[in-house]
Amino acid sequence: MLFRSWEQAPTATRGTGAGGGVDRWPGVARVADHVGVEHLLVTRHALVRRVLTEAETYRPDNALDAVTPMPVAALRTLAAHRFRLPPTLANNGGASHPGIRALVADALHPTRVAAQRDWLAALVRRRVAELDATLTTGAPVDLHAGLAADLPLLVLARLVELPDAPVAAVKDFARAALELFWAPLDTDRQQALAAEVGRFHRVLREFAATGGGLAASLRAAGHPPDVVVGALFFLLVAGQETTSQFLTLLMHRLTGEPAVLAGLRDGSVAVADVVEEGLRLEPPIVTWRRVAAVDTTLGGTAVPAGTSIVLWLARAGRDPAMVDSPDEFRPGQRGSRRHLAFGAGAHRCVGDQLARMEAATVVAEAAPLLAGVRVLRPPRYPDNLTFRMPDAFLVGR
Numbered sequence: 001m002l003f004r005s006w007e008q009a010p011t012a013t014r015g016t017g018a019g020g021g022v023d024r025w026p027g028v029a030r031v032a033d034h035v036g037v038e039h040l041l042v043t044r045h046a047l048v049r050r051v052l053t054e055a056e057t058y059r060p061d062n063a064l065d066a067v068t069p070m071p072v073a074a075l076r077t078l079a080a081h082r083f084r085l086p087p088t089l090a091n092n093g094g095a096s097h098p099g100i101r102a103l104v105a106d107a108l109h110p111t112r113v114a115a116q117r118d119w120l121a122a123l124v125r126r127r128v129a130e131l132d133a134t135l136t137t138g139a140p141v142d143l144h145a146g147l148a149a150d151l152p153l154l155v156l157a158r159l160v161e162l163p164d165a166p167v168a169a170v171k172d173f174a175r176a177a178l179e180l181f182w183a184p185l186d187t188d189r190q191q192a193l194a195a196e197v198g199r200f201h202r203v204l205r206e207f208a209a210t211g212g213g214l215a216a217s218l219r220a221a222g223h224p225p226d227v228v229v230g231a232l233f234f235l236l237v238a239g240q241e242t243t244s245q246f247l248t249l250l251m252h253r254l255t256g257e258p259a260v261l262a263g264l265r266d267g268s269v270a271v272a273d274v275v276e277e278g279l280r281l282e283p284p285i286v287t288w289r290r291v292a293a294v295d296t297t298l299g300g301t302a303v304p305a306g307t308s309i310v311l312w313l314a315r316a317g318r319d320p321a322m323v324d325s326p327d328e329f330r331p332g333q334r335g336s337r338r339h340l341a342f343g344a345g346a347h348r349c350v351g352d353q354l355a356r357m358e359a360a361t362v363v364a365e366a367a368p369l370l371a372g373v374r375v376l377r378p379p380r381y382p383d384n385l386t387f388r389m390p391d392a393f394l395v396g397r
Protein backbone atom coordinates (compact mmCIF):
# COMPACT_ATOMS: atom_id res chain seq x y z
CA MET A 1 0.00 0.00 0.00
CA LEU A 2 1.42 3.36 -0.99
CA PHE A 3 0.11 6.41 0.80
CA ARG A 4 0.32 5.90 4.56
CA SER A 5 4.01 5.21 4.45
CA TRP A 6 5.05 8.63 3.08
CA GLU A 7 5.37 10.44 6.38
CA GLN A 8 7.21 7.70 8.25
CA ALA A 9 9.31 6.53 5.32
CA PRO A 10 12.48 8.53 5.98
CA THR A 11 12.82 7.34 9.59
CA ALA A 12 11.64 3.81 8.81
CA THR A 13 14.60 3.37 6.48
CA ARG A 14 17.14 4.39 9.08
CA GLY A 15 19.31 1.72 10.60
CA THR A 16 18.32 -1.02 8.18
CA GLY A 17 20.79 -2.92 6.08
CA ALA A 18 24.55 -2.97 6.33
CA GLY A 19 26.19 0.04 7.92
CA GLY A 20 22.97 1.54 9.39
CA GLY A 21 21.43 4.38 7.41
CA VAL A 22 21.40 2.21 4.30
CA ASP A 23 18.25 2.50 2.27
CA ARG A 24 15.87 -0.44 2.55
CA TRP A 25 14.08 0.69 -0.59
CA PRO A 26 15.23 -0.78 -3.87
CA GLY A 27 15.77 1.63 -6.78
CA VAL A 28 12.44 0.55 -8.25
CA ALA A 29 9.66 -1.53 -6.69
CA ARG A 30 6.26 -2.75 -7.82
CA VAL A 31 3.60 -1.57 -5.38
CA ALA A 32 -0.17 -1.85 -5.38
CA ASP A 33 -2.32 1.11 -4.41
CA HIS A 34 -5.53 1.14 -2.32
CA VAL A 35 -7.66 -0.13 -5.23
CA GLY A 36 -5.18 -2.82 -6.27
CA VAL A 37 -3.68 -0.98 -9.26
CA GLU A 38 0.01 -1.70 -9.61
CA HIS A 39 2.56 1.10 -10.04
CA LEU A 40 6.28 1.10 -10.47
CA LEU A 41 7.65 3.14 -7.55
CA VAL A 42 10.99 4.80 -8.32
CA THR A 43 13.09 5.94 -5.36
CA ARG A 44 16.67 6.62 -6.50
CA HIS A 45 17.61 10.15 -7.47
CA ALA A 46 19.34 9.15 -10.73
CA LEU A 47 16.41 6.96 -11.83
CA VAL A 48 13.74 9.52 -10.91
CA ARG A 49 15.67 12.14 -12.87
CA ARG A 50 16.00 9.84 -15.84
CA VAL A 51 12.25 9.21 -16.01
CA LEU A 52 11.49 12.93 -15.69
CA THR A 53 13.85 13.90 -18.48
CA GLU A 54 13.44 11.07 -21.04
CA ALA A 55 10.36 12.55 -22.65
CA GLU A 56 10.05 10.02 -25.49
CA THR A 57 10.10 7.01 -23.18
CA TYR A 58 8.06 8.36 -20.28
CA ARG A 59 5.01 10.56 -20.92
CA PRO A 60 3.19 12.95 -18.55
CA ASP A 61 -0.30 11.97 -19.76
CA ASN A 62 -1.38 10.42 -16.41
CA ALA A 63 -0.23 13.36 -14.23
CA LEU A 64 -3.79 14.41 -13.36
CA ASP A 65 -5.56 11.02 -13.47
CA ALA A 66 -7.79 10.30 -10.47
CA VAL A 67 -6.03 7.74 -8.30
CA THR A 68 -9.40 6.52 -6.98
CA PRO A 69 -11.50 5.65 -10.05
CA MET A 70 -14.57 7.89 -10.22
CA PRO A 71 -17.96 6.25 -9.92
CA VAL A 72 -20.61 7.04 -12.52
CA ALA A 73 -22.50 9.43 -10.20
CA ALA A 74 -19.42 11.62 -9.63
CA LEU A 75 -18.61 11.58 -13.36
CA ARG A 76 -22.18 12.69 -14.09
CA THR A 77 -21.82 15.56 -11.63
CA LEU A 78 -18.60 16.70 -13.29
CA ALA A 79 -20.14 16.34 -16.75
CA ALA A 80 -23.13 18.44 -15.65
CA HIS A 81 -20.67 21.25 -14.96
CA ARG A 82 -18.99 20.55 -18.34
CA PHE A 83 -15.81 19.66 -16.46
CA ARG A 84 -12.90 18.61 -18.67
CA LEU A 85 -9.14 18.53 -18.14
CA PRO A 86 -7.63 18.33 -21.63
CA PRO A 87 -3.82 18.15 -21.95
CA THR A 88 -2.60 21.67 -21.11
CA LEU A 89 0.46 21.85 -18.85
CA ALA A 90 1.49 19.05 -16.47
CA ASN A 91 -0.44 16.36 -18.39
CA ASN A 92 0.43 17.61 -21.89
CA GLY A 93 3.09 15.66 -23.79
CA GLY A 94 1.86 17.02 -27.12
CA ALA A 95 2.82 19.74 -29.57
CA SER A 96 0.78 22.47 -27.83
CA HIS A 97 2.73 22.20 -24.56
CA PRO A 98 5.71 24.50 -25.28
CA GLY A 99 3.47 27.38 -26.43
CA ILE A 100 1.14 27.17 -23.42
CA ARG A 101 4.09 26.82 -21.06
CA ALA A 102 5.82 29.87 -22.57
CA LEU A 103 2.77 32.07 -21.93
CA VAL A 104 2.53 30.89 -18.32
CA ALA A 105 6.28 31.37 -17.86
CA ASP A 106 5.96 34.98 -19.14
CA ALA A 107 3.36 35.71 -16.46
CA LEU A 108 5.72 34.26 -13.83
CA HIS A 109 8.93 35.80 -15.16
CA PRO A 110 11.64 36.18 -12.45
CA THR A 111 11.62 40.00 -12.77
CA ARG A 112 7.86 40.12 -12.21
CA VAL A 113 8.29 37.75 -9.24
CA ALA A 114 11.11 39.84 -7.75
CA ALA A 115 8.90 42.94 -7.99
CA GLN A 116 6.48 41.35 -5.49
CA ARG A 117 9.09 40.72 -2.81
CA ASP A 118 8.83 44.04 -0.90
CA TRP A 119 5.05 43.97 -0.90
CA LEU A 120 5.05 40.42 0.46
CA ALA A 121 7.74 41.17 3.04
CA ALA A 122 5.69 44.09 4.40
CA LEU A 123 2.57 41.93 4.62
CA VAL A 124 4.43 39.08 6.36
CA ARG A 125 6.06 41.54 8.78
CA ARG A 126 2.62 42.85 9.80
CA ARG A 127 1.29 39.31 10.22
CA VAL A 128 4.31 38.27 12.31
CA ALA A 129 3.82 41.30 14.58
CA GLU A 130 0.16 40.39 15.09
CA LEU A 131 1.01 36.76 15.85
CA ASP A 132 3.75 37.89 18.22
CA ALA A 133 1.29 40.12 20.08
CA THR A 134 -1.17 37.25 20.44
CA LEU A 135 1.54 34.90 21.69
CA THR A 136 2.57 37.50 24.27
CA THR A 137 -0.91 37.31 25.80
CA GLY A 138 -0.32 33.58 26.35
CA ALA A 139 -2.79 32.52 23.66
CA PRO A 140 -1.83 29.95 20.98
CA VAL A 141 -1.63 30.85 17.27
CA ASP A 142 -2.06 28.84 14.09
CA LEU A 143 0.98 29.46 11.90
CA HIS A 144 -0.61 27.71 8.91
CA ALA A 145 -3.60 30.08 8.94
CA GLY A 146 -1.45 33.10 9.82
CA LEU A 147 1.59 32.75 7.57
CA ALA A 148 0.95 30.08 4.95
CA ALA A 149 -2.62 29.42 3.84
CA ASP A 150 -3.52 32.57 1.89
CA LEU A 151 -0.19 34.30 1.16
CA PRO A 152 0.69 32.44 -2.09
CA LEU A 153 -2.79 33.06 -3.51
CA LEU A 154 -2.56 36.77 -2.66
CA VAL A 155 0.76 36.99 -4.52
CA LEU A 156 -0.48 34.92 -7.46
CA ALA A 157 -3.45 37.25 -7.87
CA ARG A 158 -1.02 40.18 -8.26
CA LEU A 159 0.87 38.34 -11.02
CA VAL A 160 -1.94 36.64 -12.94
CA GLU A 161 -5.44 37.94 -13.55
CA LEU A 162 -7.74 35.49 -11.75
CA PRO A 163 -11.52 35.17 -11.37
CA ASP A 164 -12.88 37.55 -8.76
CA ALA A 165 -13.62 34.90 -6.11
CA PRO A 166 -13.09 35.10 -2.33
CA VAL A 167 -9.81 33.61 -1.09
CA ALA A 168 -11.67 31.01 0.99
CA ALA A 169 -13.62 29.79 -2.08
CA VAL A 170 -10.42 29.31 -4.11
CA LYS A 171 -8.71 27.51 -1.24
CA ASP A 172 -11.68 25.18 -0.74
CA PHE A 173 -11.81 24.40 -4.46
CA ALA A 174 -8.05 23.75 -4.69
CA ARG A 175 -8.02 21.42 -1.70
CA ALA A 176 -11.11 19.64 -3.02
CA ALA A 177 -9.31 19.09 -6.35
CA LEU A 178 -6.19 17.70 -4.65
CA GLU A 179 -8.36 15.30 -2.67
CA LEU A 180 -10.59 14.29 -5.59
CA PHE A 181 -7.69 13.40 -7.90
CA TRP A 182 -4.99 12.18 -5.50
CA ALA A 183 -6.62 10.75 -2.33
CA PRO A 184 -8.08 7.35 -1.50
CA LEU A 185 -11.82 8.08 -1.22
CA ASP A 186 -15.22 6.51 -0.71
CA THR A 187 -18.02 7.23 -3.16
CA ASP A 188 -19.90 9.68 -0.93
CA ARG A 189 -16.83 11.82 -0.53
CA GLN A 190 -16.11 11.65 -4.27
CA GLN A 191 -19.61 12.86 -4.96
CA ALA A 192 -19.28 15.84 -2.60
CA LEU A 193 -15.86 16.77 -3.99
CA ALA A 194 -17.02 16.42 -7.60
CA ALA A 195 -19.84 18.89 -6.86
CA GLU A 196 -17.40 21.37 -5.31
CA VAL A 197 -14.78 21.08 -8.06
CA GLY A 198 -17.48 21.20 -10.76
CA ARG A 199 -19.01 24.38 -9.31
CA PHE A 200 -15.73 26.24 -9.38
CA HIS A 201 -14.89 24.89 -12.82
CA ARG A 202 -17.97 26.71 -14.04
CA VAL A 203 -16.58 29.96 -12.60
CA LEU A 204 -13.30 29.31 -14.39
CA ARG A 205 -15.08 28.55 -17.65
CA GLU A 206 -16.84 31.93 -17.56
CA PHE A 207 -13.61 33.75 -16.70
CA ALA A 208 -11.68 31.89 -19.42
CA ALA A 209 -14.09 33.26 -22.02
CA THR A 210 -13.83 36.90 -20.99
CA GLY A 211 -10.92 37.39 -18.54
CA GLY A 212 -7.82 39.44 -19.32
CA GLY A 213 -4.12 38.75 -18.66
CA LEU A 214 -3.04 35.15 -19.12
CA ALA A 215 -6.55 33.99 -20.15
CA ALA A 216 -6.61 36.63 -22.89
CA SER A 217 -3.09 35.70 -24.07
CA LEU A 218 -4.05 32.03 -24.31
CA ARG A 219 -7.20 32.91 -26.27
CA ALA A 220 -5.24 35.23 -28.56
CA ALA A 221 -2.75 32.42 -29.27
CA GLY A 222 -5.69 30.38 -30.58
CA HIS A 223 -6.07 27.90 -27.72
CA PRO A 224 -9.62 26.54 -27.39
CA PRO A 225 -11.72 27.39 -24.30
CA ASP A 226 -11.07 23.99 -22.66
CA VAL A 227 -7.33 24.62 -22.76
CA VAL A 228 -7.68 28.08 -21.22
CA VAL A 229 -9.83 26.59 -18.44
CA GLY A 230 -7.36 23.73 -17.96
CA ALA A 231 -4.40 26.10 -17.64
CA LEU A 232 -6.22 28.31 -15.12
CA PHE A 233 -7.37 25.24 -13.21
CA PHE A 234 -3.84 23.90 -12.86
CA LEU A 235 -2.37 27.28 -12.02
CA LEU A 236 -4.91 27.96 -9.30
CA VAL A 237 -4.19 24.61 -7.70
CA ALA A 238 -0.46 24.16 -8.31
CA GLY A 239 0.35 27.86 -8.17
CA GLN A 240 -0.69 28.47 -4.61
CA GLU A 241 -1.74 25.36 -2.66
CA THR A 242 1.68 23.70 -3.06
CA THR A 243 3.53 26.73 -1.73
CA SER A 244 1.08 27.11 1.19
CA GLN A 245 1.80 23.53 2.12
CA PHE A 246 5.54 24.05 1.79
CA LEU A 247 5.53 27.14 4.02
CA THR A 248 3.89 25.17 6.83
CA LEU A 249 6.11 22.12 6.33
CA LEU A 250 9.19 24.34 6.45
CA MET A 251 8.08 26.37 9.48
CA HIS A 252 7.28 23.17 11.35
CA ARG A 253 10.65 21.69 10.48
CA LEU A 254 12.45 24.85 11.54
CA THR A 255 10.84 24.85 15.00
CA GLY A 256 12.84 21.63 15.52
CA GLU A 257 16.08 23.10 14.13
CA PRO A 258 17.23 25.70 16.71
CA ALA A 259 20.80 25.84 15.33
CA VAL A 260 19.48 26.76 11.87
CA LEU A 261 17.24 29.47 13.35
CA ALA A 262 20.18 30.84 15.34
CA GLY A 263 22.31 30.83 12.16
CA LEU A 264 19.61 32.75 10.31
CA ARG A 265 19.54 35.36 13.05
CA ASP A 266 23.30 35.89 13.26
CA GLY A 267 23.72 35.78 9.47
CA SER A 268 25.89 32.64 9.35
CA VAL A 269 23.16 30.70 7.51
CA ALA A 270 21.74 31.98 4.21
CA VAL A 271 17.95 32.08 3.81
CA ALA A 272 18.20 30.70 0.26
CA ASP A 273 20.11 27.66 1.56
CA VAL A 274 17.42 27.05 4.19
CA VAL A 275 14.73 27.10 1.50
CA GLU A 276 16.62 24.58 -0.68
CA GLU A 277 17.28 22.24 2.22
CA GLY A 278 13.59 22.57 3.12
CA LEU A 279 12.56 21.63 -0.42
CA ARG A 280 14.89 18.63 -0.29
CA LEU A 281 13.67 17.34 3.08
CA GLU A 282 10.05 18.52 3.22
CA PRO A 283 8.71 18.78 -0.34
CA PRO A 284 4.96 19.45 -0.50
CA ILE A 285 4.70 17.24 -3.60
CA VAL A 286 5.85 13.84 -2.40
CA THR A 287 5.38 11.94 -5.66
CA TRP A 288 4.66 12.71 -9.30
CA ARG A 289 3.53 10.37 -12.05
CA ARG A 290 4.59 9.43 -15.56
CA VAL A 291 3.49 6.58 -17.83
CA ALA A 292 5.82 4.40 -19.92
CA ALA A 293 5.23 5.10 -23.62
CA VAL A 294 7.21 2.08 -24.87
CA ASP A 295 8.56 -1.20 -23.49
CA THR A 296 11.76 -0.32 -21.65
CA THR A 297 13.89 -1.18 -18.61
CA LEU A 298 14.61 0.91 -15.55
CA GLY A 299 17.16 0.02 -12.88
CA GLY A 300 17.29 -3.50 -14.31
CA THR A 301 13.50 -3.95 -14.14
CA ALA A 302 11.43 -4.54 -17.26
CA VAL A 303 8.85 -1.77 -17.74
CA PRO A 304 6.10 -2.62 -20.23
CA ALA A 305 4.47 0.23 -22.17
CA GLY A 306 1.49 1.62 -20.24
CA THR A 307 3.05 1.10 -16.78
CA SER A 308 2.09 3.80 -14.29
CA ILE A 309 5.26 5.14 -12.74
CA VAL A 310 5.23 6.85 -9.35
CA LEU A 311 8.32 8.98 -8.85
CA TRP A 312 9.04 9.35 -5.16
CA LEU A 313 10.46 12.88 -5.27
CA ALA A 314 10.72 13.12 -1.47
CA ARG A 315 12.75 9.92 -1.26
CA ALA A 316 15.02 10.96 -4.14
CA GLY A 317 15.91 14.06 -2.10
CA ARG A 318 17.30 11.78 0.61
CA ASP A 319 19.28 9.52 -1.67
CA PRO A 320 22.66 8.97 0.03
CA ALA A 321 24.27 8.91 -3.43
CA MET A 322 23.31 12.55 -3.85
CA VAL A 323 23.69 14.23 -0.47
CA ASP A 324 26.17 13.91 2.41
CA SER A 325 23.72 13.85 5.37
CA PRO A 326 20.44 12.72 3.81
CA ASP A 327 18.18 13.08 6.85
CA GLU A 328 19.80 16.09 8.48
CA PHE A 329 18.82 19.72 7.90
CA ARG A 330 22.17 21.22 6.91
CA PRO A 331 21.70 24.31 4.75
CA GLY A 332 24.30 24.51 2.00
CA GLN A 333 25.55 20.93 2.37
CA ARG A 334 26.82 19.13 -0.74
CA GLY A 335 23.87 17.99 -2.84
CA SER A 336 21.31 20.11 -0.99
CA ARG A 337 20.22 21.93 -4.17
CA ARG A 338 20.03 18.81 -6.35
CA HIS A 339 16.60 17.82 -5.03
CA LEU A 340 13.81 17.07 -7.50
CA ALA A 341 11.04 18.87 -5.58
CA PHE A 342 10.23 20.88 -8.73
CA GLY A 343 10.56 17.92 -11.12
CA ALA A 344 12.94 18.07 -14.12
CA GLY A 345 12.93 18.24 -17.89
CA ALA A 346 10.27 19.70 -20.19
CA HIS A 347 7.64 19.94 -17.44
CA ARG A 348 9.85 21.25 -14.65
CA CYS A 349 7.87 23.62 -12.43
CA VAL A 350 7.56 27.10 -13.97
CA GLY A 351 6.64 28.58 -10.58
CA ASP A 352 9.90 27.59 -8.86
CA GLN A 353 11.26 31.13 -8.57
CA LEU A 354 7.96 32.37 -7.22
CA ALA A 355 7.78 29.58 -4.63
CA ARG A 356 11.40 30.22 -3.61
CA MET A 357 10.81 33.97 -3.25
CA GLU A 358 7.73 33.39 -1.10
CA ALA A 359 9.45 30.85 1.12
CA ALA A 360 12.59 32.97 1.53
CA THR A 361 10.48 36.00 2.48
CA VAL A 362 8.45 34.11 5.07
CA VAL A 363 11.53 32.41 6.56
CA ALA A 364 13.47 35.69 6.80
CA GLU A 365 10.59 37.52 8.47
CA ALA A 366 9.37 34.70 10.72
CA ALA A 367 12.69 33.22 11.92
CA PRO A 368 12.81 35.25 15.20
CA LEU A 369 9.21 34.27 15.96
CA LEU A 370 9.86 30.59 15.22
CA ALA A 371 12.87 30.59 17.57
CA GLY A 372 10.67 31.48 20.54
CA VAL A 373 7.71 29.14 20.14
CA ARG A 374 6.78 25.70 21.39
CA VAL A 375 4.75 23.33 19.21
CA LEU A 376 1.32 22.69 20.73
CA ARG A 377 -0.15 20.71 17.85
CA PRO A 378 1.88 19.74 14.77
CA PRO A 379 0.17 19.81 11.36
CA ARG A 380 -1.85 16.74 10.40
CA TYR A 381 -1.63 15.34 6.90
CA PRO A 382 -4.50 13.40 5.29
CA ASP A 383 -3.72 10.32 3.23
CA ASN A 384 -2.78 11.38 -0.30
CA LEU A 385 -0.65 9.97 -3.09
CA THR A 386 1.02 13.26 -3.90
CA PHE A 387 0.25 16.29 -1.72
CA ARG A 388 0.95 16.91 1.99
CA MET A 389 -2.02 19.23 2.72
CA PRO A 390 -1.37 20.28 6.36
CA ASP A 391 -4.50 21.42 8.21
CA ALA A 392 -3.21 23.68 11.03
CA PHE A 393 -0.03 24.29 13.02
CA LEU A 394 -0.59 25.45 16.56
CA VAL A 395 2.20 26.98 18.61
CA GLY A 396 2.44 28.82 21.91
CA ARG A 397 5.14 30.59 23.81
Ligand code: HEM
Pocket residue numbers: 052060089090091092101104108156234235238239240242243246283284285288340341342343344345346347348349350351352354355
Ligand atom coordinates in the same frame (compact mmCIF):
# COMPACT_ATOMS: atom_id res chain seq x y z
C1 HEM B 1 6.99 24.70 -3.31
C2 HEM B 1 6.10 24.90 -4.26
C3 HEM B 1 6.01 24.07 -5.51
C4 HEM B 1 6.43 22.79 -5.76
C5 HEM B 1 7.13 21.83 -4.82
C6 HEM B 1 6.09 22.49 -7.15
C7 HEM B 1 6.37 21.29 -7.78
C8 HEM B 1 6.03 20.99 -9.09
C9 HEM B 1 6.26 19.71 -9.72
C10 HEM B 1 6.86 18.49 -9.04
C11 HEM B 1 5.82 19.80 -10.99
C12 HEM B 1 5.86 18.69 -12.06
C13 HEM B 1 7.23 18.76 -12.73
C14 HEM B 1 7.52 17.68 -13.74
O1 HEM B 1 6.58 17.04 -14.26
O2 HEM B 1 8.71 17.47 -14.02
C15 HEM B 1 5.32 21.15 -11.19
C16 HEM B 1 4.79 21.62 -12.36
C17 HEM B 1 4.24 22.86 -12.49
N1 HEM B 1 4.17 23.85 -11.52
FE1 HEM B 1 4.92 23.77 -9.66
N2 HEM B 1 5.49 23.58 -7.69
C18 HEM B 1 5.42 24.56 -6.75
C19 HEM B 1 4.89 25.84 -6.90
C20 HEM B 1 4.37 26.33 -8.07
C21 HEM B 1 3.92 27.68 -8.27
C22 HEM B 1 4.02 28.80 -7.24
C23 HEM B 1 3.44 27.75 -9.55
C24 HEM B 1 2.85 28.90 -10.31
C25 HEM B 1 2.37 30.01 -9.78
C26 HEM B 1 3.61 26.45 -10.15
C27 HEM B 1 3.24 26.12 -11.43
C28 HEM B 1 3.52 24.92 -12.05
C29 HEM B 1 3.15 24.63 -13.43
C30 HEM B 1 2.40 25.58 -14.39
C31 HEM B 1 3.61 23.34 -13.71
C32 HEM B 1 3.46 22.56 -15.02
C33 HEM B 1 4.66 22.83 -15.89
C34 HEM B 1 4.61 22.10 -17.21
O3 HEM B 1 3.97 21.04 -17.31
O4 HEM B 1 5.24 22.59 -18.16
N3 HEM B 1 4.17 25.60 -9.23
N4 HEM B 1 5.47 21.85 -10.00
